[in-house]
Amino acid sequence: MKKCYMQFLFLILSVTVVSEARASEVIVRLFDLRDCSVESLLAEGYDIASVNRSENYVDVVIDESYLSTLEKKATSFRIMPESWVRLLPENTDDAGYYLDPAETLAFWTTLATTYPDLVQSPVTQGQSFQNRDIYSIRITSSSGPSDKPAIFFNSLIHSREPITNSVLADFGMWLASNYDSDTMAKHILDNSEIYLMPIVNPDGYADNMTGGNMQRKNMNYTTPVTSSGIDLNRNFGYQWGINNSGSSPNPLDETYRGSAAFSEKETQVIRSFTNTIDPIGSMHYHSYGGMVIYSWNYENQPTPHQSTFQSWASAMTAQNGYQYGRCGELMYPANGDACDWSYESSEHQTCMAFGVEVDDSGFWGSQNDTTKIAELCAECRFMNILLCMNLLASVGIENNAEASGTGILSVTGISPNPVMNSMNFSASIPSGSLAVTIFDLSGRRIDQFDVENLEAGNCRLNWAVPADAPNGVYMLMIESGNQITGSRFTVLR
Numbered sequence: 146m147k148k149c150y151m152q153f154l155f156l157i158l159s160v161t162v163v164s165e166a167r168a169s170e171v172i173v174r175l176f177d178l179r180d181c182s183v184e185s186l187l188a189e190g191y192d193i194a195s196v197n198r199s200e201n202y203v204d205v206v207i208d209e210s211y212l213s214t215l216e217k218k219a220t221s222f223r224i225m226p227e228s229w230v231r232l233l234p235e236n237t238d239d240a241g242y243y244l245d246p247a248e249t250l251a252f253w254t255t256l257a258t259t260y261p262d263l264v265q266s267p268v269t270q271g272q273s274f275q276n277r278d279i280y281s282i283r284i285t286s287s288s289g290p291s292d293k294p295a296i297f298f299n300s301l302i303h304s305r306e307p308i309t310n311s312v313l314a315d316f317g318m319w320l321a322s323n324y325d326s327d328t329m330a331k332h333i334l335d336n337s338e339i340y341l342m343p344i345v346n347p348d349g350y351a352d353n354m355t356g357g358n359m360q361r362k363n364m365n366y367t368t369p370v371t372s373s374g375i376d377l378n379r380n381f382g383y384q385w386g387i388n389n390s391g392s393s394p395n396p397l398d399e400t401y402r403g404s405a406a407f408s409e410k411e412t413q414v415i416r417s418f419t420n421t422i423d424p425i426g427s428m429h430y431h432s433y434g435g436m437v438i439y440s441w442n443y444e445n446q447p448t449p450h451q452s453t454f455q456s457w458a459s460a461m462t463a464q465n466g467y468q469y470g471r472c473g474e475l476m477y478p479a480n481g482d483a484c485d486w487s488y489e490s491s492e493h494q495t496c497m498a499f500g501v502e503v504d505d506s507g508f509w510g511s512q513n514d515t516t517k518i519a520e521l522c523a524e525c526r527f528m529n530i531l532l533c534m535n536l537l538a539s540v541g542i543e544n545n546a547e548a549s550g551t552g553i554l555s556v557t558g559i560s561p562n563p564v565m566n567s568m569n570f571s572a573s574i575p576s577g578s579l580a581v582t583i584f585d586l587s588g589r590r591i592d593q594f595d596v597e598n599l600e601a602g603n604c605r606l607n608w609a610v611p612a613d614a615p616n617g618v619y620m621l622m623i624e625s626g627n628q629i630t631g632s633r634f635t636v637l638r
Contacts, residue, residue, distance in 0.1 A: 169210065170359060172230045172507050175203045175219035183477050184390060186218070192361075192399040195434035195502070196476040199468065204507075206230065206359065206399075229507020230359055237356035241512030243307035244314060246351055249343055252314050253282050260321040262287065263334060270342070271414035274365045277347035279414045281340050284320050289335035295422040296533055297496075299342040299415070300430040302377050302483065304349025305359045307512075308505040308521055309430035313343045315522035316529045328585065328617035329635065333533045340422055345411055346377055359508065361399055363411055372396030375403040378431075379479065381486035382406040382416070384443040391443075391472075391479030402481050415483065419493060426497040426536040428529065429483050435504030436476075437462055437469040437528070440488045442500075443480035445473025448488065450497065456561075458499070461531050463565065464638075465524035467504065497536060501525065527637070534563050534618075534635045554628035556621065557603075563635035567609040574604060576626035583608065584620045591619065610636055 172194055178186075183196055183203055192206040204225070207215070215222055227233065232241065239245055244252060250267060257266040267280040285293060298316065300309030320339060323330040333339065344350055348364035362374030376399060379385075379392035385406035386392065392402040407413055419427075439454035441447070448454065458469035472479050487498035503521055511517040558571040572579065577599045583591040591614055596606065608621075614636060622631040 169208050170206055170230055171209055171212075171227075172225040173205050173207055173212070173215060173222050174225055175205065175215060175222045177201055177220035178203060178218060179220060181218050187391065187393075187400065187477060188389070190393075190395070190398055193476070194508070197434065197468075198475065225507055226510065228512060229510045232353065232356040232509055232512060234356060236512055238354050240307055240354065241509075242515050242518055243509075243512060244310050245354055246344065246347060249310060249314070250280075253280075253317070253343070256317060256321055257282070260324075263321050263324055264317070270418045272410060273346070273348045274363055274410050275348040277351065279342065279345060279347060279411065281342045281418065282317065283338055283340050284317060284334060285338040286324065286331070286334040293336060293338045294536070295338045295340055295424040296536060297340045297342070297419065297422065297424040297427040297487075298430070298529065299345055299427070299483075301343065301347075301350055302345040302411070302415075302429070303361045303431060304346040304353055304363075305361050305508045306430075306432040306503075306505075307350075307353075307509065308432045308503045308518065310343050311518050312430055312503060312522050312525040312529075313341050316526055317341055319526055329530055329534065329637070332618045332635075333530070333537065336537050337533065338422070339533070340418075340424070342415075342418070345415065349374065362401065363409055365403075365409060370396055372401060373399075374401070375409050376400045377409055377411050378429075378483055379403070379481040380407065380409050380412045381481050381483050383481070383486040383489045383491075385481035387443055387480045391477050392481050400479070406481065416486075416492075419487060419496075423493050424487075424496050425494070426532060427484075427487050427499070428532060429487070429498065429500045430503065430525075431500060432503040433505040433507060433510075434476075434502040435465070435467045436500075436502040437467050438472050438475060438484065438500040438502070439469075440471070440485050440498065442472040442478065442482045442485050444478055445471055447471070450488075450495075453497070454499075457497075457532070457535050460535075460561065460563065460565070461499075461528040464527050465504070467501075472500075497532075499532065501528065531563060531637055534637065538562060538633070538635065554623065554625050554630050556623060556630060556632040559621065559632055559634045563637040564610060565636075565638050567607060568634065569605060569607050570621060570632070571603065571605050572623055572625075573602065574599060574623075574625040575628060578625060579604070579606075580624040581606070581608070582622045582624075584622065585617060610638075 194204040257264040265283040269278040269280045349360040352360045362376050379402035393400045437458045484498040484500045487496045555573045579596045582593045
């Protein structure tokens with residue numbers, strides 16, 4: 146059952162137990178672990194697929210012949226549907242309604258042809274272990290500053306997570322097709338360069354197209370010793386191999402970190418590309434489980450940017466209900482991962498890096514479900530837009546800065562920004578009255594009100610977003626004492 150690229154394009158527009166994957170593997174959900182933990186399961190070599198601490202279950206991938214090893218690990222367990230764990234026979238050599246490798250390249254090539262002023266044709270950044278191309282796509286406009294910051298999105302570093310590829314295709318389509326009609330798409334592309342790398346692990350993804358496999362790692366089976374590949378998301382340089390919690394020295398484990406940091410061609414490509422574009426933020430897509438994860442991942446400790454990470458993640462998950470936090474809070478600590486290296490700034494500027502576990506049904510569960518794929522893409526699109534707007538505005542956390550009251554009219558803070566239902570803003574005013582006007586970026590007046598009997602100096606006001614105001618970029622204009630000033634903000638609900 147071949148689903149061609151054009152069908153997916155229409156979809157987007159309209160809406161160590163056993164380490165070598167084989168057809169006898171299943172996903173098993175363990176309820177209420179007993180006499181063990183997620184960390185001890187990892188230490189024993191179990192392939193952890195997902196963790197939900199709030200509902201107290203853990204999903205593991207295991208060969209059916211080893212099911213008896215789970216009997217004492219949990220109060221009960223359930224085998225999940227076959228579609229969760231592999232491509233079904235009708236989708237062999239295909240990815241169902243996910244994008245297979247050829248469809249992915251065709252999608253991005255066609256998008257570049259359709260929107261040549263915005264979308265760059267795929268550019269090869271390097272090769273994989275088996276010498277497949279690893280390519281990126283740049284999306285930006287010719288408007289705005291000459292030196293725009295970069296924002297980086299990537300997917301399929303773990304090659305059994307195909308929904309992540311669909312999410313990037315959806316976001317690229319939204320940016321390009323809405324540039325002329327949506328103020329947020331225009332603002333993002335006028336003020337940044339969006340880079341997307343859809344298939345970081347092309348060898349593993351090609352291997353999975355055979356249907357019976359469920360390869361997570363790359364296809365380097367021979368170096369330095371016989372293995373089942375290297376977990377690319379444990380092969381990055383920051384705190385690589387600091388301990389064996391969340392990354393393994395065992396070549397047969399699913400979290401095998403490789404012989405050295407950046408030992409793999411795929412992670413070398415990410416390293417070189419990241420250091421070249423020097424992004425201010427990044428989104429590293431995984432599945433499954435419904436989580437937004439931020440550093441530190443190698444240890445369960447906050448970074449200096451904890452409050453910003455937490456505030457942004459809280460807003461990003463407001464619509465989809467994803468859990469958010471550090472990896473050690475949600476699942477288990479994991480060293481040598483891409484997010485920690487992307488955030489840590491010894492090779493590049495500090496990058497606000499997030500990892501997302503898309504809430505798919507297992508790894509392949511939506512292969513025949515276009516509606517589910519569209520829903521997942523939409524809920525991630527919201528997060529992608531919000532991340533870009535936060536990065537470009539350098540906001541997203543409460544701004545409590547106090548104005549000096551010098552008689553010069555100024556806006557000193559809008560919070561929260563992006564705005565969901567209402568916002569507060571601080572101003573320093575030279576007189577006792579203030580006129581407030583809200584415009585959209587087309588110049589249409591959305592709201593206007595006056596405030597009287599204020600004391601000159603600092604004041605703090607509130608504005609409720611009208612129910613019929615669409616998501617987008619807006620301008621706050623204030624007038625006091627014959628002075629006028631303004632500030633840009635975003636509505637995103």
